Structure formats: C-alpha cells, structure tokens
Amino acid sequence: MKNKLEEAREIINEVDNEMIYLFIKRMAAISMVAEYKMENDIPVLDSIREDTIKSRNLETLSNKQLEKYYLTFFEGVLNASKEYQKDLINKNNK
Numbered sequence: 852m853k854n855k856l857e858e859a860r861e862i863i864n865e866v867d868n869e870m871i872y873l874f875i876k877r878m879a880a881i882s883m884v885a886e887y888k889m890e891n892d893i894p895v896l897d898s899i900r901e902d903t904i905k906s907r908n909l910e911t912l913s914n915k916q917l918e919k920y921y922l923t924f925f926e927g928v929l930n931a932s933k934e935y936q937k938d939l940i941n942k943n944n945k
C-alpha cells in the first residue's frame with residue numbers, strides 16, 4: 852500500500868513529465884518570437900502582452916488562494932523566455 856507521500860510524488864512525477872513537454876513546445880515558439888523580433892527590431896520585453904496573458908490565465912484559476920503562487924511560477928516562465936530570447940539574439944549578433 853502506497854502512503855500519502857508516495858501517492859503525491861507519483862502525481863508530481865506525472866505533472867513534471869507533462870510540463871517538460873509543454874516547456875519544450877513553449878520554448879520552440881519562443882525561438883520563433885525571437886527570430887521575428889530580431890528581424891523586425893522589436894524589443895524582447897512586451898509588458899502589455901505579459902499583463903494580458905497573466906490576467907487571462909488567472910481567470911482559469913478558480914482557487915484564488917493559489918493566485919500568488921501561480922504568479923511566482925509564471926514570472927519564472929517569462930524570465931526563462933526572455934533570457935532565451937536575449938541569448939538567441941546575442942548569439943545571432945556575434
């Protein structure tokens with residue numbers, strides 16, 4: 852019989868496994884964004900777009916208690932995205 856910790860960790864493993872594929876898919880789209888921004892001389896940061904996606908995603912979150920943790924999580928996603936774009940753009944300009 853599995854205890855609660857083992858049961859929870861199994862769920863966590865499944866979630867992390869799904870998330871890595873979604874991360875790969877998101878970052879592939881981000882490299883397309885970087886290419887477009889590079890070609891059209893558009894800055895990486897678009898705060899309006901960030902606010903729009905954050906508020907749209909928060910509408911999906913019915914558990915309001917999780918809001919601040921979701922924002923911490925999503926800020927991490929956005930930071931990784933911006934770092935990746937900057938690295939791709941810098942590499943291209945070398």
Ligand SMILES: O=C(O)C(=O)C[C@]1(C(=O)O)C=C[C@@H](O)C=C1
Nearest residue numbers: 884895896897898900901929932
């Ligand atoms: O949509 C864009 O313009 C992006 O650069 C992508 C993205 C994101 O990761 O969602 C990243 C940086 C911007 O500040 C806004 C959004």
